[in-house]
Amino acid sequence: MIHQRALEYLLGLEGAALLRSFVEESGPEFGAARVAEMRRLLSMAEWDVPPVAAERVPATDGYRVWSRTYDEPGNGLFPPEEEAVHGILAGVAAGVVVDAACGTGRHSEWLAGRGHRVIGVDGSPEMLARARVRVPSAEFREGRLEALPVPDGHADAVVCALALTHVADLKPVFAEFARVLRPGGHLVVSDVHQEWIAMGSVPRVRLDDGRPALMAGHRHRTSDYLGAALPAGFRVESCAEPRAVPAVPLDAGPDLPGGEAGPWDAWPWSLAGLLPHVWQAVTGGLPTMIIWHFRRDPADR
CATH class of the missing domain: 3.40.50.150 (Vaccinia Virus protein VP39)
Known part of the structure; x- marks a missing residue:
């Protein structure tokens, strides 16, 4: 059984972006913005929901x-x-x-x-x-x-x-x-x-x-x-x-937009749409x- 939570995926994206900035050029505000977004995500009660249990078939x-x-x-x-x-x-x-x-x-x-x-x-x-x-x-x-x-x-x-x-x-x-x-x-x-x-x-x-x-x-x-x-x-x-898509420069990006996680069936793509600047930073050139x-x-x- 695999347990998937929207919050954990979003935090994982933020973490992956931080890892990229650890070895690549970025402005000093990039890492601070990622940490601030992670704190904001963790403070939002609507994201604190049980995981979806999906079985491997x-x-x-x-x-x-x-x-x-x-x-x-x-x-x-x-x-x-x-x-x-x-x-x-x-x-x-x-x-x-x-x-x-x-x-x-x-x-x-x-x-x-x-x-x-x-x-x-x-x-x-x-x-x-x-x-x-x-x-x-x-x-x-x-x-x-x-x-x-x-x-x-x-x-x-x-x-x-x-x-x-x-x-x-x-x-x-x-x-x-x-x-x-x-x-x-x-x-x-x-x-x-x-x-x-x-x-x-x-x-x-x-x-x-x-x-x-x-x-x-x-x-x-x-x-x-x-x-x-x-x-x-x-x-x-x-x-x-x-x-x-080609790799993109690492910049702070806008604040976390509003929106819904979308149904489990649309993950992770609907989740990527909530953090488009982070998604691009992580997947650009991938x-x-x-x-x-x-x-x-x-x-x-």
């Missing part, structure tokens, strides 16, 4: 709920992620592509439109049902990343988008990617950056009975990806860490994603 349970709204506009990660992933895959000749953790078929649709034979794999029957409607020309199979229902050496490319954050151990997953790829095949992986996860970017859903729940959000470091990919026979073609392009060693037969 498997990705399959979370996506069963999320599948109902997954394709609705509003996920700010999708456009830059698709631009980066499609930019890499545009250089791959038409062939067999496995869309691992395909979800509702975001990438499968684009791949099929470029002439690829697409095999989408996902562990959520509900997401697959939507993918089959969205991309009727593709083939969709239910399966886990650790045991892809694809023959050895069958694929020219594998794409896995925004899914590995739900996986605790990357090694068996990369071993599967290598197994299904032909020598020289391409692997494109996008994932939520571990620094963005630390800011609270973890999928949250309401279960059918209304209980709040969080899907797993494992914070994989660069060494975790490389420690799984290199022994599996992959070599790195490129790695990018797109930033949401990578939101990591995008990998690997190739399976052509000599690995």
Whole structure:
């Protein structure tokens, strides 16, 4: 069980901003303003409320709920992620592509439109049902990343988008990617950056009975990806860490604005809106994603 309080998140933002000012240039008023805001927050009785208890649920349970709204506009990660992933895959000749953790078929649709034979794999029957409607020309199979229902050496490319954050151990997953790829095949992986996860970017859903729940959000470091990919026979073609917004100067900013924390379902983004200057100070220049392009060693037969 995870216990989340709006007050604690706001105090955490203030503290993160103070840590940045400890090693970066800022005016003498910046730190004093952060401390003053923290005191003000602590004195406001309306923020002294019990935490929301959210249980950790498997990705399959979370996506069963999320599948109902997954394709609705509003996920700010999708456009830059698709631009980066499609930019890499545009250089791959038409062939067999496995869309691992395909979800509702975001990438499968684009791949099929470029002439690829697409095999989408996902562990959520509900997401697959939507993918089959969205991309009727593709083939969709239910399966886990650790045991892809694809023959050895069958694929020219594998794409896995925004899914590995739900996986605790990357090694068996990369071993599967290598197994299904032909020598020289391409692997494109996008994932939520571990620094963005630390800011609270973890999928949250309401279960059918209304209980709040969080899907797993494992914070994989660069060494975790490389420690799984290199022994599996992959070599790195490129790695990018797109930033949401550039870094901003550290200044005192305005006083804490009024406003509500918003429903738990909108956290942490509604909370960030209460301290926009602090949010910008903490997240400016922070990578939101990591995008990998690997190739399976052509000599690995």
